[in-house]
Amino acid sequence: xxxxYLASPYRADSEFDVYLxxxxxxxxARRIWKMGAAxxxxxxxxHNFGGMDVLEAHWLNGDLEILNRCDAIFLNDxxxxxxxxxxxxxxxxxxxxxxxxxxxxxxxxxxxxx
Numbered sequence: 001x002x003x004x005y006l007a008s009p010y011r012a013d014s015e016f017d018v019y020l021x022x023x024x025x026x027x028x029a030r031r032i033w034k035m036g037a038a039x040x041x042x043x044x045x046x047h048n049f050g051g052m053d054v055l056e057a058h059w060l061n062g063d064l065e066i067l068n069r070c071d072a073i074f075l076n077d078x079x080x081x082x083x084x085x086x087x088x089x090x091x092x093x094x095x096x097x098x099x100x101x102x103x104x105x106x107x108x109x110x111x112x113x114x
Contacts, residue, residue: 002037002110005067005092007085008076010043021078028076031103037110040066060084064091071113072098074106 008025012018025043032039042063064087067073073092079085079101092099100106 002071002113003069004032004037004039004106004110005070005073005088005097006032006039006041006043006076007073007079007082007088008041008043009078009082009085011082011084024078025076028074028103032074032106035107035110037071040070042066060087064088067091067097068095070097072100072106072109074103075099075101 006025006029008028009021010018010025012021022043025041029039029041029044063084067088068091073088075085075089079089089099091097098109100109
């Protein structure tokens with residue numbers, strides 16, 4: 001089974017906008033799972049970590065380590081406005097991890113590389 005990292009915006013100007021970002025990530029993660037791949041969504045993994053006794057840089061670096069172990073990355077809508085998603089795309093590009101922005105292309109790749 002392929003493992004797809006979902007890069008999706010998280011931070012926002014309001015709690016409601018964070019909620020909307022989380023919802024969009026959950027919807028896309030579910031769609032990727034339905035395609036037959038495992039989906040790693042860091043939005044879900046570290047949701048509500050802000051203000052904890054874990055340094056932000058520590059869990060952000062952890063997300064990149066998780067990405068490094070994935071087979072591909074999917075850039076969810078709005079990724080180009082997210083500092084984190086941009087960094088994840090650059091990391092994937094530098095490490096030869098396939099990058100997808102079109103969900104149909106991702107689905108073809110999942111079905112053709114099993």
